[in-house]
Amino acid sequence: MSMDAGHDGRGPAAWRRWHEARVVAVAAPHGPLSLTGTHWLLDHPDGRIPDVPGRWREDGDAVVLTAAPEDGLTLDGEPFSGEARLAPDRGPIDTSRAARGDRRLVVLRREGLWAVRDFDPASPARHAFRTIDATPYDPRWSLDGVFRPYDGDRSVRVENADGRERGLGLGGEIAFTLDGTEHTLQVAVEPDGSLWAVFADATSGGSSYRFRFLRPAAPDADGRVVVDFNRALLPPCAFADHFICPFPPPGNTLPVAVPAGERNRVDA
Structure with missing residues (x-):
């Protein structure tokens, strides 16, 4: 099987389709x-x-x-x-x-x-938007991980983009190895079983937006999950100041640079 034909959507062609669809969705009339x-x-x-x-x-x-x-x-x-x-x-x-x-x-x-x-749809931000700056697919950033559920749901108070603190529900953590070192990210579990992490890394606030989202698919029966930073997402508040995105919870700032995925909004 070729690198781009993986059942889990890994590979450069699948990534390009995803990226192009993201730009279209962001620029949509009610995006x-x-x-x-x-x-x-x-x-x-x-x-x-x-x-x-x-x-x-x-x-x-x-x-x-x-x-x-x-x-x-x-x-x-x-x-x-x-x-x-x-x-x-x-x-x-x-x-x-x-x-x-x-x-x-x-x-x-x-x-x-x-x-x-x-x-x-007539908002100035929408008409100024040109594209999303994203790093081309790099297989190094598509990692095999494992999901470790918590015994029960947890909630932590985190600052949101509007300056207020709100609860962020967490259902477990994903663990993955990068350059021989294990890292973990706390995640929420969505109703369909997929996962959602709010994370930062050493590029955040510099060459990348101040934090990003990661949305891995649901783990398999053994807890295995693909941690694909090529699909790191800009949060909605990167596109409009009026969203109330949560900031990363404690422990979700990686001590390494992740120069992958979406990095910043680009305006004309």
């Missing part, structure tokens, strides 16, 4: 570059959010949206006026219930607090 604001309702007790039409207030397990015809809002694709109760939006951005023209108004809930996110 991360289109986020122009995350508005916490606690900061707007009167329900009025600057530059966002309608009135938004929390009410128990929902956000109540009140709109007049002149607000120009739609709900579920239809012109909307009156009052509606909205649960958090959990699907793709362009499926949010509330919108105004091409703008999507996404209801978010984190740790009991409600927010409205404004995704605008």
Whole structure:
């Protein structure tokens, strides 16, 4: 089997397809570059959010949206006026219930607090974007690792990109060997069994963004997992300041340089 035909997607051609798809997804009309604001309702007790039409207030397990015809809002694709109760939006951005023209108004809930996110395809960041600077595939950075689950879920408080601390759930760690030395990264376990690590390394804040994400596929029955730093991801907050990405938890800053994967956003 050739280096590029591996069942796990390893190899330069598979990496190029992944990279090209990432650039397209980031630049999409409602991709991360289109986020122009995350508005916490606690900061707007009167329900009025600057530059966002309608009135938004929390009410128990929902956000109540009140709109007049002149607000120009739609709900579920239809012109909307009156009052509606909205649960958090959990699907793709362009499926949010509330919108105004091409703008999507996404209801978010984190740790009991409600927010409205404004995704605008006309955002300056989206129109300035050119590509993602990423290091071409290098097999040295595609490593065999092992997943070690914790006895129970853990949560650590970490600073987020907006300066607030929030809980980060962790389900275990992945261990891998690089140049003869074992390293570990703490990971969250997603509902589909895949893993998610927030990590930094010796390039972070220099030749790479200040931290990155890694999303290995689900481990096999023996806990084996591919730790492919060629697919290190820029976090959403590398594309828009209004995301609340978690910083790496203690222990997830590698003492080595990882000059692989996505490095920085490149604007025209």
